[in-house]
Amino acid sequence: MSETDKSRLGAVRAVVSEDDYIRRMSDALRSGAKMLSEICPVCNSPLFEIRGELRCIRCDKPVVRVQEEDEVLVASTPLILTRLENAVTAKLDILTNILMGTNEPEELKQLSETIASLISLFHKSRELSEKLRREQTQT
Numbered sequence: 001m002s003e004t005d006k007s008r009l010g011a012v013r014a015v016v017s018e019d020d021y022i023r024r025m026s027d028a029l030r031s032g033a034k035m036l037s038e039i040c041p042v043c044n045s046p047l048f049e050i051r052g053e054l055r056c057i058r059c060d061k062p063v064v065r066v067q068e069e070d071e072v073l074v075a076s077t078p079l080i081l082t083r084l085e086n087a088v089t090a091k092l093d094i095l096t097n098i099l100m101g102t103n104e105p106e107e108l109k110q111l112s113e114t115i116a117s118l119i120s121l122f123h124k125s126r127e128l129s130e131k132l133r134r135e136q137t138q139t
C-alpha cells in the first residue's frame with residue numbers, strides 16, 4: 001500500500017467516524033461490554049471493558065491501563081520509605097552503641113563506613129519521599 005493510499009484510508013476512516021462509532025458502541029454494549037469511567041489517552045472517548053479487555057471503541061484498539069498501576073505504586077511508596085527510614089534509624093542506634101563500646105581501629109573503621117552509608121541511604125529515602133510528596137500535591 002502506498003503512502004497516498006494510506007492517507008486516503010485515514011481520511012475515509014475520519015468520515016466514517018461518528019455514526020460508525022455509535023453503532024460499534026451499541027453493538028459492544030449489547031454483547032455485554034461495560035462502559036468505564038476511564039478515558040482513552042488518544043481520543044478521550046470512554047473506555048469499555050470487553051471480555052476482560054480494556055478497549056477504546058473509537059480507536060478500535062485495546063488500551064493498557066498504566067495510570068492506575070502508577071497510582072498504586074505512588075500510594076504505597078511513602079509507606080515503604082517510612083519503613084526503610086525506621087529500619088535505618090534502628091540500625092544506626094545499634095551501631096552507635098557498638099561504636100561507643102569499641103576502641104578497635106579496624107572495627108571503628110568498619111562501623112563508621114557502615115554508619116556513613118546508612119546515613120546516606122536515609123537521606124536518599126527522605127529526598128525521594130519529599131519528591132513524591134511534591135509530585136502528589138501538584139496533581
Ligand SMILES: [Zn+2]
Pocket residue numbers: 040041042043044045056057058059060
Ligand atoms: Zn481512543
